[in-house]
Amino acid sequence: MRKSIATVSVSGTLVDKLEAIAAAGFDGVEIFEHDLITCPLPPEEVRRRAADLGLTIDLYQPFRDFEAMPELDLRRADRKFRLMERLGADLLLVCSNVSPLAAGDDDLAAEHLRLLAGRAAEHGIRIAYEALAWGRHVNDYLHSWRIVRAADHPNLGVCLDSFHILSRGSDPIGIEAIPGDKIFFLQLADAPLLAMDVLQWSRHHRCFPGQGGFDLPGFLSHVRAAGYRGPLSLEVFNDHFRQTDARRTALDAMRSLIALEGTAHEAAAPSGFAFAELTGGLRDLASALGFTRTGVHGTKPVELWEQGEARLLLHATGHEAALTAIGLESPEPTDAVKRAESLLAPVLPRVRARDEAKLDAIAAPDGTQIFFCRTAQPGGWLQDFDPARAGSQDVTHIDHIALAQPVHHFDEAELFYRQVLGLSPQESLEFADPYGLLRSKAMTGGGTRMVLNVAHAAGQPPSQHVALACADLLRLARRLRAEHPGLLLPIPANYYDDLEARHEVDPELRELGVLYDRDEHGEFLHLYTVTVGRVFFELVQRFGGYQGYGAANAPVRLAVQHSRMSP
Amino acid sequence: MRKSIATVSVSGTLVDKLEAIAAAGFDGVEIFEHDLITCPLPPEEVRRRAADLGLTIDLYQPFRDFEAMPELDLRRADRKFRLMERLGADLLLVCSNVSPLAAGDDDLAAEHLRLLAGRAAEHGIRIAYEALAWGRHVNDYLHSWRIVRAADHPNLGVCLDSFHILSRGSDPIGIEAIPGDKIFFLQLADAPLLAMDVLQWSRHHRCFPGQGGFDLPGFLSHVRAAGYRGPLSLEVFNDHFRQTDARRTALDAMRSLIALEGTAHEAAAPSGFAFAELTGGLRDLASALGFTRTGVHGTKPVELWEQGEARLLLHATGHEAALTAIGLESPEPTDAVKRAESLLAPVLPRVRARDEAKLDAIAAPDGTQIFFCRTAQPGGWLQDFDPARAGSQDVTHIDHIALAQPVHHFDEAELFYRQVLGLSPQESLEFADPYGLLRSKAMTGGGTRMVLNVAHAAGQPPSQHVALACADLLRLARRLRAEHPGLLLPIPANYYDDLEARHEVDPELRELGVLYDRDEHGEFLHLYTVTVGRVFFELVQRFGGYQGYGAANAPVRLAVQHSRMSP
Structure with a gap:
């Protein structure tokens, strides 16, 4: 028409x-x-x-x-x-x-x-x-x-x-x-x-x-x-x-x-995250979290760090740490790019050496690069890295990735993730930051969970983060507290006084600085690393069918992140 | 309590x-x-x-x-x-x-x-x-x-x-x-x-x-x-x-x-404008509008320009043209300052020579200085200027002054003008600017009319302006068009096509670029000068009991002002 x-x-x-x-x-x-x-x-x-x-x-x-x-x-x-x-x-x-x-x-x-x-x-x-x-x-x-x-x-x-x-x-x-x-x-x-x-x-x-x-x-x-x-x-x-x-x-x-x-090219929704790509030399942080360097790119200054099915592509540059690209597992990457193109998403040109795997990428509204991958496919993108053996298995996969969106482009971002990637918008949430209200909306589908946060005009902590799913979050937290003091974001004791008034919870949560949430389906444990550059990591463990993202605890995180920002 | x-x-x-x-x-x-x-x-x-x-x-x-x-x-x-x-x-x-x-x-x-x-x-x-x-x-x-x-x-x-x-x-x-x-x-x-x-x-x-x-x-x-x-x-x-x-x-x-x-000091509301004080050397513009230099301050580089009861205090500085202070006619300036002080408004220190009139000033939320004056009083502020003879009488007085307020401080400004100065808020209006919606609210009382506009974040024309009441706006417009081409803001012909579809109006409005509005009480003619620095003047004439400010025409002004801004 x-x-x-x-x-x-x-x-x-x-x-x-x-x-x-x-x-x-x-x-x-x-x-x-x-x-x-x-x-x-x-x-x-x-x-x-x-x-x-x-x-x-x-x-x-x-x-x-x-x-x-x-x-x-x-x-x-x-x-x-x-x-x-x-x-x-x-x-x-x-x-x-x-x-x-x-x-x-x-x-x-x-x-x-x-x-x-x-x-x-x-x-x-x-x-x-x-x-x-x-x-x-x-x-x-x-x-x-x-x-x-x-x-x-x-x-x-x-x-x-x-x-x-x-x-x-x-x-x-x-x-x-x-x-x-x-x-x-x-x-x-x-x-x-x-x-x-x-x-x-x-x-x-x-x-x-x-x-x-x-x-x-x-x-x-x-x-x-x-x-x-x-x-x-x-x-x-x-x-x-x-x-x-x-x-x-x-x-x-x-x-x-x-x-x-309904005239756009058809494509299946992504089934999860293939990788998160980060600049700023985050090796030490990745290592502390139990990631192992398992490969080095053949032609680019990029290293692959792995743990379970979670993969980080780390650039060794001296730039400010930031999340620059997301790899999504797609059953048919070519269809995904065709759909994106038919929906006017910018397809990114990509320089590659002759033997390297073909990787198709588009730009999200906030500039983040989105790659469509089929990791398990022979000759897939992992072939570009010389393999090594992964060690720790505390982290199993990327649970979700959260990105900050400029307020005037939030609707555009929602449409992009909904139509181009086939994710479904969840309820819009608001929570208090010390200097404003933060709006947040999850977009989910298949095994993919993205969280879009509205970025305020006023100075506020960056809300780009990668959430890593853990098999045993308390065990990992114990190790991190012992071996890397200062790596995890401290949580106020007042939080636990309130939490313990509301729920009967394991007293170790307080000792370890682990946050707790529950919904009608199950429970959720999570914690945060300190921020490096514009990025931080979250460690999460879902119990039962918990559907959320610990949003009830976001104000605590934001207040602590604010208090740690240089004035 | x-x-x-x-x-x-x-x-x-x-x-x-x-x-x-x-x-x-x-x-x-x-x-x-x-x-x-x-x-x-x-x-x-x-x-x-x-x-x-x-x-x-x-x-x-x-x-x-x-x-x-x-x-x-x-x-x-x-x-x-x-x-x-x-x-x-x-x-x-x-x-x-x-x-x-x-x-x-x-x-x-x-x-x-x-x-x-x-x-x-x-x-x-x-x-x-x-x-x-x-x-x-x-x-x-x-x-x-x-x-x-x-x-x-x-x-x-x-x-x-x-x-x-x-x-x-x-x-x-x-x-x-x-x-x-x-x-x-x-x-x-x-x-x-x-x-x-x-x-x-x-x-x-x-x-x-x-x-x-x-x-x-x-x-x-x-x-x-x-x-x-x-x-x-x-x-x-x-x-x-x-x-x-x-x-x-x-x-x-x-x-x-x-x-x-109700414990603040009592004071009567101002009865009108004593003066508007402007920086940026606006002599030529004032002269073109029919103002005459009637005095020079004894100790400061400030000139008094008058026409009818409209008074401009012009600084001869090379700074960008801006409205810096407003003089309000107050039956008892001392009470007005006491009220402002009891309502926590900052009272401004003022250096004066021994023989100069005492002038009390406070700061409005946006930094504009507000002076309380009793112009007619012997020994009042006019004594500081050496008198001369005013010429033209096209302009009779200051009709209103419009100020731009930062969006986050609009409520504060409204409370200030309402409580400190005793003005009453009128209906809040919204109109389209090419790059956003503009909110506007008039605050009135006695003979004083102020208009508060929300300043957008995005680049937009300045909305500080002084509106001058005219005895015969068409006569003045004729003179200005003839003697000072380029001084008045041009109005699109399409505006008149629409105006003439809605009302039977004098065809001379189109020739002179005069805007028209009406309400249930009467009619309104107005026009604008081009912007100098951050300031422009409006010329207005009210007929019958017209209560408004020509807000229906503001989008036309804003569109023309935008088109004249350097990209």
């Missing part, structure tokens, strides 16, 4: 917006009136720019507070029709009336809309009537269809907007009652499920399909079943997208539509 | 918080459990630090999900009582139960609370029971009082929290039904009037009294009438305050309590 987007969905001037929208591969745009009014170019020039960029102008919007008013005002509409002719737009969105002066009179509304459609027809223009969720009398899409059907004019149809329909809990199956050719336009927006005033929700918190909590695939299936053949158009009011780079937002928007349409 | 504050209301570690709270002059604190758990100091040391700072520990909180559970659990309470003994706290807050396991059984709740109070009494501790607005069965303060009265234990009373009571629309007059000595504690928080989930509203949007929309003075009058004699304590969860400097937030908190108590 053709793809379109409202100019209000991205930042900048109207010209910036059109260029970014075209660059992302959209076919058309909805021109939001406000963007035209503040634009120094005449409508004819906007029309020419859009045409030069290969964009059609699919809709001009919004025209407000028209139908069922005490006095019919066609003068204002005439002006807009003339403007639309100059702009080359032939479809006008009319929102249901919100004025306290409007009458709750369907016959009058239909009569006014019929007259408007007749006048529009003289200009070759059609009218798409939309029920706003907060319309004064008309706020349900079936009500707007009832009025449009009564008005019975070929130049009058409905505009369906997923936000206005799903935000008020209306069942979209009723869309199938509307003939496809009377659905003149389709606007799509997702939103997180918030309990708040619907107008504020709409104006600030809409997001692209797949970033929120609405069932957009289900919604679209009803629109398709009705026989709609027009464009899929995104209309998103979002405080973050207003502030982010228009080209990046437009690409993210296009990715959401490709995923929604 | 004694003044207290919950540690959760300010940022930082527990020690940071205690120091900031003491520095602001509070008598006591509520220790929020989370702050103790994350603190590396043992409770005895926290107790000592607080005592050294002159702070009593008035409350330990919260103790959750206790009453009317299927099994009575006194073990957890015992642990907390022992902790409180170490901490030196003798009052525990128990919130009404939110657990799905809790029974809706008042008799059982009363029985459990009576047993808890009995156990507390053994430790010399009292229990304050609070109805959370989202309590599972107990969510109204009268319901909590009913249970406390039924439990009938001397160590059990209620805790009243203005947010929990006012957010659910309960009438606080019922507080007078509770004997004062059974109100064990009083927590105060204001909040903007938002239609949203009450838990989210409480956790993110509480603010200090006078910063929101609740009637806190009325609430407090009922608590006093009931005979409460304990402390006034602030408990505020606010996303901004979590990120701002704790000392600044604590001072703001104390200011709010002094204002609420």
Whole structure:
């Protein structure tokens, strides 16, 4: 289907917006009136720019507070029709009336809309009537269809907007009652499920399909079943997208539509972590945690350190320690890269020597490199390393990896991990940091667990970390406390006073500085190393079917990390 | 009354918080459990630090999900009582139960609370029971009082929290039904009037009294009438305050309590603007707008430029043009400064030569200097300038002054202008800037109109400006267009196409680039100069009783200002 987007969905001037929208591969745009009014170019020039960029102008919007008013005002509409002719737009969105002066009179509304459609027809223009969720009398899409059907004019149809329909809990199956050719336009927006005033929700918190909590695939299936053949158009009011780079937002928007349409290349979700790659010379830390150097890359200054199925690729550079890449186990790496590419993820060029294994990588929104690997495959990436024998088996595998995401790009990151990698978003959590609230969301699937944390603007400890699963965390903790004092993050005694008031726990937790959590499925033990550069390690052990990440203890970690930062 | 504050209301570690709270002059604190758990100091040391700072520990909180559970659990309470003994706290807050396991059984709740109070009494501790607005069965303060009265234990009373009571629309007059000595504690928080989930509203949007929309003075009058004699304590969860400097937030908190108590020095609100003081050598611009240099300061490099009752103090420095000070007409400047001082506003030292007029100044939260003047008084500040004759009379006076406020300090600024200067907040408005939403709020009183705009983080045009009232704006605009092309901000033709579709307006507005707005009281014409440094001027003319500031046109101004900024 053709793809379109409202100019209000991205930042900048109207010209910036059109260029970014075209660059992302959209076919058309909805021109939001406000963007035209503040634009120094005449409508004819906007029309020419859009045409030069290969964009059609699919809709001009919004025209407000028209139908069922005490006095019919066609003068204002005439002006807009003339403007639309100059702009080359032939479809006008009319929102249901919100004025306290409007009458709750369907016959009058239909009569006014019929007259408007007749006048529009003289200009070759059609009218798409939309029920706003907060319309004064008309706020349900079936009500707007009832009025449009009564008005019975070929130049009058409905505009369906997923936000206005799903935000008020209306069942979209009723869309199938509307003939496809009377659905003149389709606007799509997702939103997180918030309990708040619907107008504020709409104006600030809409997001692209797949970033929120609405069932957009289900919604679209009803629109398709009705026989709609027009464009899929995104209309998103979002405080973050207003502030982010228009080209990046437009690409993210296009990715959401490709995923929604279901036309991306298919690929299975990753089944776990192949490796974590870190800079900054973390050998001593890896060694203390029981990792053994098991290989050296044939051509690059990279060492492989292993323990159980946990693998670290350590660069020997003097840069600040940081997590730069993640290897994911993929049953078919080629398909995974094709899917990523079809969803507009940047595929990274990779220089390799002739004999080295082919490794496909893409860039995540925060710049982290994601590699798709099949470790067990003969001739796989491990062949690049000269093998050695692993020693300790305290750590069994990488349990999860946590990455900090800039606040304005959190929605983009969620969509990336959800659609490109096939992970499912879990509940969004908030916890207190001494200097702000931290938002956190786990993305899981197969054997892969990622945690995305919002990075605050204010100075705060880095939240990049690799969590290592342990077979016997207490044994490892005992060894680390004995052999490497200062390696583990100290935990305040007050934490244990509170913990012991709530639960009967092993007193050794206090001695070892091990944290404890439980959920309805099981229990969780964990501890943290001190931070090196921008990275730290977490050691975890899950008991029973514990599903979480010890988020209840995150405020303790953050407070201790803050107190250890140099002022 | 004694003044207290919950540690959760300010940022930082527990020690940071205690120091900031003491520095602001509070008598006591509520220790929020989370702050103790994350603190590396043992409770005895926290107790000592607080005592050294002159702070009593008035409350330990919260103790959750206790009453009317299927099994009575006194073990957890015992642990907390022992902790409180170490901490030196003798009052525990128990919130009404939110657990799905809790029974809706008042008799059982009363029985459990009576047993808890009995156990507390053994430790010399009292229990304050609070109805959370989202309590599972107990969510109204009268319901909590009913249970406390039924439990009938001397160590059990209620805790009243203005947010929990006012957010659910309960009438606080019922507080007078509770004997004062059974109100064990009083927590105060204001909040903007938002239609949203009450838990989210409480956790993110509480603010200090006078910063929101609740009637806190009325609430407090009922608590006093009931005979409460304990402390006034602030408990505020606010996303901004979590990120701002704790000392600044604590001072703001104390200011709010002094204002609420009504013990600040009384002073009349300012009746208008005496002057605006600007750096950056704006003589040419002032001259173009029709101002005449009417005086030169006797000892400072400052010139007085006048037109009608509008006065500009222009510094001849080469610094970037900026608004540095505002003179307000005050019927009694000495009282105004005393009020500001009693509300903890910083009074600025001022060096003056022997014969110069005494001018009292304070600093606004954003650093702007505020002077209190009585211009008409013999020997007033104008005596410092050698007089000359004013020429043009196009401008009559300063209509309003707009200042940009950092987003995290907007609430502080509102409280300052409301309480220190006696201005009343008007409706909060939002409008689109090409790179974000701009929030704006007018503060008015007497003849004084200030506009506070939230400054975005992203690059955006400066929003410091001085709006000058004109006797005949069109005449002045004609002269400026003819004599000073390039001085006025150009307005897109598309703006006029839209304006003319909505209203029948004088075609000369388009020729002159004058903007138009109307409200139910009257009409408004305005235009802007280009920006110099960080400042621009607005020229305005009000017709009828127009109350606004042309906010509907602000997006057009912002878009044009953006397009003129160097990339």
